[in-house]
Amino acid sequence: MQIKVLGSAAGGGFPQWNCNCANCQGVRNGTLNASVRTQSSIAISDDGKRWILCNASPDISRQLLASPELHDTTVLRGTGIGAIILTDSQIDHTAGLLSLREGCPHQVWCTPEVHADLSSGFPVFPMLSHWNGGLIHHPITPLTPFHTGVCTAIRFTAIPLLSNAPPYSPYRGCPLPGHNVALFIEDTQRGQSLLYAPGLGEPDETLRPWLMRADCLLIDGTLWRDAELAETGVGSNTGKAMGHLALSEEQGLADLLSGLPAKRKILIHINNTNPILNADSPERRSLELRGIEVSWDGMTIEL
Secondary structure, eight states: OEEEEEEOBOTTTBTTTTOOSHHHHHHHHTOSSOOOBOBOEEEEESSSSSEEEESOOTTHHHHHHTOGGGOOTTSSSOOSEEEEEOSOOOHHHHTHHHHTGGGOOEEEEEOHHHHHHTTTTSOHHHHHTTTTTOEEEEEOOTTSOBOOSSOTTEEEEEEEOBOOOOTTSTTTTSOOGGGSEEEEEEETTTTEEEEEETTOOBOOTTTHHHHHHOSEEEEEOOOSSTTHHHHTTSOOOOHHHHTOOOSSSTTOHHHHHHTOOOSEEEEESBOTTOGGGSTTSHHHHHHHHTTEEEOOTTOEEEO
16 A cells, blocks of 8 residues: 655645744745645555545645656546545645546545535535536445545545534534544555544544554644644644644643554644754654654655
8 A cells, every 4th residue: 555645734834825933934944954845635545556535635736746656647638546535624635626626526535524514614515516527425434444436455444533623614613523534544455554634633432442453643743732823923723722632742642652553653734833844853853762753745655
């Protein structure tokens, strides 16, 4: 199974277009040992030719231009992407669907809750119905394994996450189990597995067995501290309010990952304020000492 990290940043990317925090200034002027990052999404394949897109970032066009393995050069117009899976209805995971309209129809797997948000508050499903059939919805039932129409060796299971619904959802502040899911992704031929959870708010008893079972973890690394936005002066929301578990808090994500048996533990969906973006920072070094990696745009993982 091949995993391609198309984008590794949280919403707004890195540097964020309107942000002058120390990290964003540093990467712009070349004084920070960090790389530019687009908003988070990954692609999965079992043969290197046909791919499943997991989340559609607002930066998807740029990401695809940088990923020739996802192209299909045997046709005049086409792509190697045969299916799309959405883990939530947040803008940074779904706005890229608008940029993919020229390739409609697209087969899209998501929960009924995500489909409802994307049919009303952010109505990309009805909008794109005007482009050659638009988005064909395939409902996901949490905890029930499913296959897409491509990459038949890869099996998915959606695991409900304790997180939050987007601001345009009527369930903001009181999300249902289907509003945020992790994906347990299995290569049924090789027996290897990945847990992809770019929006982890709090681990619970439903998620913990899957965290223990996965060979590789690709996990939400949005914030170093829960109050990071306020401390850096760029906002007031806490990580918990946005649905993200901070890395450094007591019983935070770094402590959780350190105690898990996975062979690789990798962070994705990293906010522009997070000090781990600086490869020379003590925060990055502390993660490395725990065996925790920080993903980057273009990173490839083979299982």
